[in-house]
Amino acid sequence: MDSLVAAASVIAAALAVGLAAIGPGIGQGTCAGQAVEGIARQPEAEGKIRGTLLLSLAFMESLTIYGLVVSLVLLFANPFS
Amino acid sequence: MEFFAGSKVYTFLPLASLEVGEHFYWNIGGLTVHGQVFMTSWFVIALLVIASLAATRNIQRVPSGIQNFMEFALEFVRELAKNQIGEKEYRPWVPFIGTLFLFIFVSNWSGALLPWKLIQIPSGELAAPTNDINTTVALALLTSLAYFFAGFRKRGLGYFAKYLEPTPILLPINILEDFTKPLSLSFRLFGNIVADELVVAVLVLLVPLFIPLPVMALGLFTSAIQALVFATLAAAYIHEALEGHGGEEHE
Numbered sequence: 001m002d003s004l005v006a007a008a009s010v011i012a013a014a015l016a017v018g019l020a021a022i023g024p025g026i027g028q029g030t031c032a033g034q035a036v037e038g039i040a041r042q043p044e045a046e047g048k049i050r051g052t053l054l055l056s057l058a059f060m061e062s063l064t065i066y067g068l069v070v071s072l073v074l075l076f077a078n079p080f081s
Numbered sequence: 082m083e084f085f086a087g088s089k090v091y092t093f094l095p096l097a098s099l100e101v102g103e104h105f106y107w108n109i110g111g112l113t114v115h116g117q118v119f120m121t122s123w124f125v126i127a128l129l130v131i132a133s134l135a136a137t138r139n140i141q142r143v144p145s146g147i148q149n150f151m152e153f154a155l156e157f158v159r160e161l162a163k164n165q166i167g168e169k170e171y172r173p174w175v176p177f178i179g180t181l182f183l184f185i186f187v188s189n190w191s192g193a194l195l196p197w198k199l200i201q202i203p204s205g206e207l208a209a210p211t212n213d214i215n216t217t218v219a220l221a222l223l224t225s226l227a228y229f230f231a232g233f234r235k236r237g238l239g240y241f242a243k244y245l246e247p248t249p250i251l252l253p254i255n256i257l258e259d260f261t262k263p264l265s266l267s268f269r270l271f272g273n274i275v276a277d278e279l280v281v282a283v284l285v286l287l288v289p290l291f292i293p294l295p296v297m298a299l300g301l302f303t304s305a306i307q308a309l310v311f312a313t314l315a316a317a318y319i320h321e322a323l324e325g326h327g328g329e330e331h332e
Binding site for chain 2: 054055058059061062065066068069072
């Protein structure tokens with residue numbers, strides 16, 4: 001592989017995961033905060049809130065995972081090499 | 082440590098090796114298939130079939146042992162389908178949703194719990210079947226077929242009316258959605274499983290003992306959640322196809 005392509009791919013892979021982690025991080029923080037608020041207001045609904053929270057956290061996490069898939073493609077199955 | 086050429090990354094300890102993009106190829110009738118995925122998915126299928134047979138072989142009125150456990154699994158899956166699809170129409174979809182959930186769940190956990198790497202194969206390595214993007218794409222495309230089938234059977238050609246539903250301006254977006262659904266389903270599952278394995282492998286490379294255990298436990302948790310997410314989303318898509326786009330009568 002061309003060293004320039006290799007360097008660009010490594011930087012792109014790092015950026016893909018790093019940038020993709022920002023949005024879901026903010027979202028998950030907001031989500032968890034709201035869930036804690038909900039539990040504090042209504043402790044008997046804790047089970048339901050936790051279930052919904054985990055499911056929606058998994059959805060947000062998948063956005064970062066898309067970035068990870070892109071970086072894996074760049075590192076292991078690079079189309080430009 | 083060769084990063085690019087062979088795609089074989091970390092070969093530090095025999096148990097901590099990690100390979101991405103290396104496969105054990107089989108040629109069947111002119112098709113090249115990934116043999117390691119076939120072997121592990123046959124194992125998962127056999128496990129599920131044996132468990133179901135053992136649970137239903139000698140059915141008691143008061144369940145105990147494995148029958149009890151499988152009834153619990155069935156009830157879990159049925160509740161999942163009922164919550165998403167609704168009381169009236171969930172029943173014919175329980176087998177589909179249940180198969181998706183159980184197959185993905187057992188695959189993910191088999192990849193995390195069984196020491197596949199002790200079994201040597203000529204190239205590539207044995208891991209969870211959902212570790213391969215082809216498996217997850219196949220499952221996602223099956224989901225697409227299922228919701229198209231559900232929509233056509235319920236409403237015939239009137240199913241296409243849902244593409245114009247909020248306003249006809251959104252037609253391209255609605256068509257695009259049919260492509261993004263299987264894409265996001267498959268990438269989510271694949272990425273989560275591969276991410277778990279990568280994180281565990283990198284930690285094992287750094288500290289081989291004890292430290293990776295909490296991450297492995299987290300991996301078990303997330304892979305269970307991913308199986309649940311896949312099944313829930315498949316059921317939600319089927320519900321959307323049955324009900325029309327707006328989802329006007331959510332219970």
